Amino acid sequence: MLRDFPLKPQQPLETPKAINNFDGTVRYNPHIMTNGNTRAPFTFDLEARQGSARAGIFHTPHGDIPTPIFAPVGTQATVKAVTPVQLEEIGAKLVLSNTYHLYLRPGADLVAEMGGLHQFMRWPRPILTDSGGYQVFSLSEMNKIDEDGVTFKSHIDGSMHRLTPEKSIEIQEKLGADIIMAFDECAPPYERDYNERAMRRTHAWAERCLKAKQRPDQALFGIVQGGVFPDLRAQSAEFISSLGFPGHAIGGLSVGETKDEMNAMLEVVNPILPENKPRYLMGVGSPEDLINGIARGVDIFDCVLPTRLARHQAAMTRTGRVNLMNAEHARVQRPIDEACGCYTCQNFTRAYLRHLIVAKEMLAATLISIHNLWTLLQLVRDARQAIFDGTFDAFAADFLANYPKQAKVEG
Amino acid sequence: MLRDFPLKPQQPLETPKAINNFDGTVRYNPHIMTNGNTRAPFTFDLEARQGSARAGIFHTPHGDIPTPIFAPVGTQATVKAVTPVQLEEIGAKLVLSNTYHLYLRPGADLVAEMGGLHQFMRWPRPILTDSGGYQVFSLSEMNKIDEDGVTFKSHIDGSMHRLTPEKSIEIQEKLGADIIMAFDECAPPYERDYNERAMRRTHAWAERCLKAKQRPDQALFGIVQGGVFPDLRAQSAEFISSLGFPGHAIGGLSVGETKDEMNAMLEVVNPILPENKPRYLMGVGSPEDLINGIARGVDIFDCVLPTRLARHQAAMTRTGRVNLMNAEHARVQRPIDEACGCYTCQNFTRAYLRHLIVAKEMLAATLISIHNLWTLLQLVRDARQAIFDGTFDAFAADFLANYPKQAKVEG
Numbered sequence: 001m002l003r004d005f006p007l008k009p010q011q012p013l014e015t016p017k018a019i020n021n022f023d024g025t026v027r028y029n030p031h032i033m034t035n036g037n038t039r040a041p042f043t044f045d046l047e048a049r050q051g052s053a054r055a056g057i058f059h060t061p062h063g064d065i066p067t068p069i070f071a072p073v074g075t076q077a078t079v080k081a082v083t084p085v086q087l088e089e090i091g092a093k094l095v096l097s098n099t100y101h102l103y104l105r106p107g108a109d110l111v112a113e114m115g116g117l118h119q120f121m122r123w124p125r126p127i128l129t130d131s132g133g134y135q136v137f138s139l140s141e142m143n144k145i146d147e148d149g150v151t152f153k154s155h156i157d158g159s160m161h162r163l164t165p166e167k168s169i170e171i172q173e174k175l176g177a178d179i180i181m182a183f184d185e186c187a188p189p190y191e192r193d194y195n196e197r198a199m200r201r202t203h204a205w206a207e208r209c210l211k212a213k214q215r216p217d218q219a220l221f222g223i224v225q226g227g228v229f230p231d232l233r234a235q236s237a238e239f240i241s242s243l244g245f246p247g248h249a250i251g252g253l254s255v256g257e258t259k260d261e262m263n264a265m266l267e268v269v270n271p272i273l274p275e276n277k278p279r280y281l282m283g284v285g286s287p288e289d290l291i292n293g294i295a296r297g298v299d300i301f302d303c304v305l306p307t308r309l310a311r312h313q314a315a316m317t318r319t320g321r322v323n324l325m326n327a328e329h330a331r332v333q334r335p336i337d338e339a340c341g342c343y344t345c346q347n348f349t350r351a352y353l354r355h356l357i358v359a360k361e362m363l364a365a366t367l368i369s370i371h372n373l374w375t376l377l378q379l380v381r382d383a384r385q386a387i388f389d390g391t392f393d394a395f396a397a398d399f400l401a402n403y404p405k406q407a408k409v410e411g
Numbered sequence: 412m413l414r415d416f417p418l419k420p421q422q423p424l425e426t427p428k429a430i431n432n433f434d435g436t437v438r439y440n441p442h443i444m445t446n447g448n449t450r451a452p453f454t455f456d457l458e459a460r461q462g463s464a465r466a467g468i469f470h471t472p473h474g475d476i477p478t479p480i481f482a483p484v485g486t487q488a489t490v491k492a493v494t495p496v497q498l499e500e501i502g503a504k505l506v507l508s509n510t511y512h513l514y515l516r517p518g519a520d521l522v523a524e525m526g527g528l529h530q531f532m533r534w535p536r537p538i539l540t541d542s543g544g545y546q547v548f549s550l551s552e553m554n555k556i557d558e559d560g561v562t563f564k565s566h567i568d569g570s571m572h573r574l575t576p577e578k579s580i581e582i583q584e585k586l587g588a589d590i591i592m593a594f595d596e597c598a599p600p601y602e603r604d605y606n607e608r609a610m611r612r613t614h615a616w617a618e619r620c621l622k623a624k625q626r627p628d629q630a631l632f633g634i635v636q637g638g639v640f641p642d643l644r645a646q647s648a649e650f651i652s653s654l655g656f657p658g659h660a661i662g663g664l665s666v667g668e669t670k671d672e673m674n675a676m677l678e679v680v681n682p683i684l685p686e687n688k689p690r691y692l693m694g695v696g697s698p699e700d701l702i703n704g705i706a707r708g709v710d711i712f713d714c715v716l717p718t719r720l721a722r723h724q725a726a727m728t729r730t731g732r733v734n735l736m737n738a739e740h741a742r743v744q745r746p747i748d749e750a751c752g753c754y755t756c757q758n759f760t761r762a763y764l765r766h767l768i769v770a771k772e773m774l775a776a777t778l779i780s781i782h783n784l785w786t787l788l789q790l791v792r793d794a795r796q797a798i799f800d801g802t803f804d805a806f807a808a809d810f811l812a813n814y815p816k817q818a819k820v821e822g
Contacts, residue, residue: 076766076767076770076772077763077766078767078770078772078774080772080773080774081773081774081777082774083754083774083777083778084758085754101770105766105769105770106741106762106766106769106770110741110742110762110766113742113744114742114744114760114762114763120760120762120763120766121763122758122759122763330517330521331521331524331525333525333526343494343496347495347533348533349525349531351517351521351525351531352488352525352531352532352533355487355488355516355517355521355531356487356489358516358517359487359489359512359516359517361487361489361491362491362492362773362776362777363489363491363492363493363494365773366492366494366773366777367494
C-alpha cells in the first residue's frame with residue numbers, strides 16, 4: 001500500500017509578522033462565501049496592499065496558497081524533470097495541470113479511478129486545472145467551433161473528440177483539482193470581430209460551466225477575454241464579475257501581444273474585478289511580467305517558461321537569462337547565481353552544469369528546472385514580503401531597472 | 412560561493428550489532444597497511460564470514476564503504492537522471508565514474524581545476540574510477556594496441572588519443588577518486604591466445620601503474636584477467652596478488668560469458684586473492700549475479716544495468732523484471748513492489764509510472780532509476796545482515812529459488 005502523504009497539507013501557512021512600518025493599507029479578512037455550490041474553505045484573506053499590489057492567502061481543501069504566487073506547470077501530471085519532493089523544497093504552493101492533455105492521456109476516468117490528480121501525481125498541495133479550451137485551439141490538429149462547443153482532432157493519435165462547457169467541467173471534476181477553470185475561447189489578440197464573438201461565447205459558456213458544476217470542494221474561476229481591446233476587456237470583466245465566481249482569470253494574454261498591451265489590459269480589467277477575490281493571469285511567467293502583473297493587482301500566475309527554458313539550457317536570473325551551453329561557462333566555478341538559495345546553486349558550478357548539457361545528461365534539465373522554478377518562486381515570495389513591508393514600489397522599480405527590456409510577452 | 416557539503420563524509424558507519432547466533436567464523440580487523448604509497452585510512456575490516464561470503468568495511472578518505480556493496484555508475488560524473496541527494500537517500504555508499512569518458516569530456520584537467528570529481532559532481536562519499544581500458548576497447552571507433560599502451564579514436568569527435576598505464580594513473584590522480592584501477596586489457600572471453608597475451612600485458616601494466624602512482628590518498632586496485640580459462644585466471648590471481656595492491660578486481664567477466672562460467676571463474680580466483688583485502692567484480696549488477704558473487708567472496712560490484720533498464724521502462728525486483736510500459740499496468744494502483752522502501756514505491760503507482768512512460772516524461776527515468784538502485788542496494792544490505800546473522804546460505808538459496816533463471820551474464 002502507498003503511504004500517506006509525507007506532508008500535512010492542511011498545516012497553517014506561516015504568516016509574515018506584523019511589520020512596524022506597515023503602510024496602513026486596508027487589511028481584508030472577509031472569509032467570503034462566494035458561490036452557491038462552493039463551500040468553505042475557499043476564502044481569500046487579503047492581508048496587505050500597496051498601490052494595486054496585493055498580498056493575501058487563498059484557502060483551499062489542500063492547503064493555503066500565499067499570494068502573489070507562481071504556479072509551476074505539470075502539463076501531463078508531472079512538472080517536467082522534477083519530483084514532488086523537489087517541488088516542495090522549491091516552495092511551490094500550487095501546481096497547474098492541463099485538462100486537454102490529461103483528458104487525452106491517460107484519461108480523466110483513469111485519474112479518477114486512481115483517486116484523483118493529487119493522489120495520482122502525489123502532489124498534496126493545491127492544484128489548478130485549466131479548461132482545455134486553450135489547448136484545443138493551439139494544439140489539436142483540427143478544430144471546429146460552434147455555439148455549443150468544439151470538435152477537435154487529438155494531436156496524439158488523430159482521434160476525434162468534442163469539448164463543451166459541461167464536458168470540460170465533468171472532466172475537471174473527475175481530475176479533482178482545487179481550482180478549476182470555465183471553458184473559454186481564446187482568440188488571436190488583434191482580430192476585433194473574432195474577439196467579440198469569442199468573448200460572447202466565453203460569457204455564455206461561463207454561465208453553463210457554473211450550472212454544470214457539482215463538486216463543492218472545487219473553486220470554479222471565470223475567465224475574462226477581449227484581446228487587446230479595452231472596451232471588450234472592460235465589458236468582459238464586468239460580465240464575468242457579475243456571475244459570482246470565487247476567483248477570476250484573465251485569459252487571452254501572453255499569446256503574441258506586446259508587454260505594453262498586456263499591462264494596459266491588466267489596468268483595464270483588474271480595477272473592475274472584485275477586490276476580495278483572487279485574480280489569475282494565465283500563462284504568464286517571465287520575471288518582469290510577474291512583477292508588472294503584481295504591480296497591477298494580479299495574485300496568481302502560471303507558465304511553462306521556467307521548465308521549458310531549463311530543457312533548452314537557459315537559466316533564469318533576476319538580471320536576465322544565462323545560456324549555460326556557452327563555452328564561456330566551461331571553467332566557471334561559481335553557481336548560476338551566487339545569491340540564489342536553490343539546491344542547484346547551493347551545490348553545482350556553471351562548469352558542471354555546462355558539462356551535463358554538453359554530455360546530454362538528463363540531470364541538466366532537472367537541476368536547471370529546480371533553479372528556474374526557485375527563481376520565480378523566490379521572486380513572488382520577495383514581492384509578497386515587500387508588499388507587507390510597504391516597499392513593493394521600490395522593489396519593483398529596482399528589479400525592472402536591472403532586468404533586460406523585451407517588447408513581446410513570452411508564454 | 413558553494414556551500415560545504417551538506418553531509419559529513421567522515422561520519423563513522425553504523426556497525427551492525429553483535430549477533431547472538433553469530434556462526435563463529437573468523438572476525439578480521441587487521442588495519443592493514445598494504446602499499447608503500449597508500450597510507451591509512453585504506454584499511455579493510457573483515458567483520459563476519461559465512462562460507463565464502465564476507466561482510467566488512469573498507470575505510471577511505473571520503474568515508475566508510477560497508478561490504479558487500481553495489482556501486483551505481485555515474486559514467487559522465489552523474490548517475491543518469493538521479494541527483495546526489497537522491498543517491499544519498501537510496502543509501503549509495505560508493506559511486507563509479509569512467510575515466511575514458513571524463514578524460515574525453517570535460518577533460519581531467521578541468522575536473523582537477525574544479526577541485527576534483529567529488530567536488531565537481533557533488534558526491535561527498537567514496538568514488539571509484541576505472542582505468543579507461545575497457546572503454547578504449549569497447550567504445551572507441553578504432554584502437555591499436557602495443558606493449559606500451561593503446562592509441563584510439565574518440566567516439567565523440569574522432570580525435571586521436573593515447574592511453575598508457577602511466578597516463579591512466581595520471582588521469583585518475585587528476586580526477587581524484589578514492590579507489591582507482593590499474594590499466595588492463597580486457598580480451599573476448601573465449602579466445603585463449605588473445606587472453607594469454609592480454610593477461611601478460613595486464614600484468615606488466617599493473618607493475619607500471621604501481622610505479623606511476625603518486626597520490627597517497629587513493630587506493631590502487633590490481634585487476635585479474637584470464638577469460639574463461641581456469642589456469643590463466645589462477646595464474647593471474649597469483650601474480651596480481653603478489654604485487655601488494657590494497658584491493659583486487661576481477662575484470663574480463665560480464666562480457667558475454669555464461670553465468671556458470673562466471674561463477675566458475677570466481678571460484679578459481681577468490682580463494683587465491685588475499686582474504687584481508689576487498690575484492691571487486693567489475694561490471695556486474697543483476698540481482699542474481701550479486702548474490703552468486705557474494706556467495707563466492709566478492710565484496711564490491713558496479714553496473715549500469717539498474718539505470719539503463721530504468722531508461723528502458725524496466726523495473727528490477729527480487730522476483731525478476733517488470734516492464735512498466737505494458738498495458739496491463741495501466742490501471743494498477745499498487746507500486747512496483749509493495750515490500751520496497753524506495754521513494755518511488757512509497758509514493759507512486761504502476762499506473763502513474765506507465766503514464767509517465769507513455770507520455771515520454773523524463774520523470775519516469777528518474778523514478779524507476781531510484782527504484783532499481785534501491786533494489787540492488789537493499790539486496791546487498793540484506794545480504795550483509797544475513798552474513799552477520801549466519802543466515803546467508805538460506806537467504807541466497809531462497810532468493811535464487813524465486814529469481815527467474817537466465818543463462819548469460821548481462822552487463
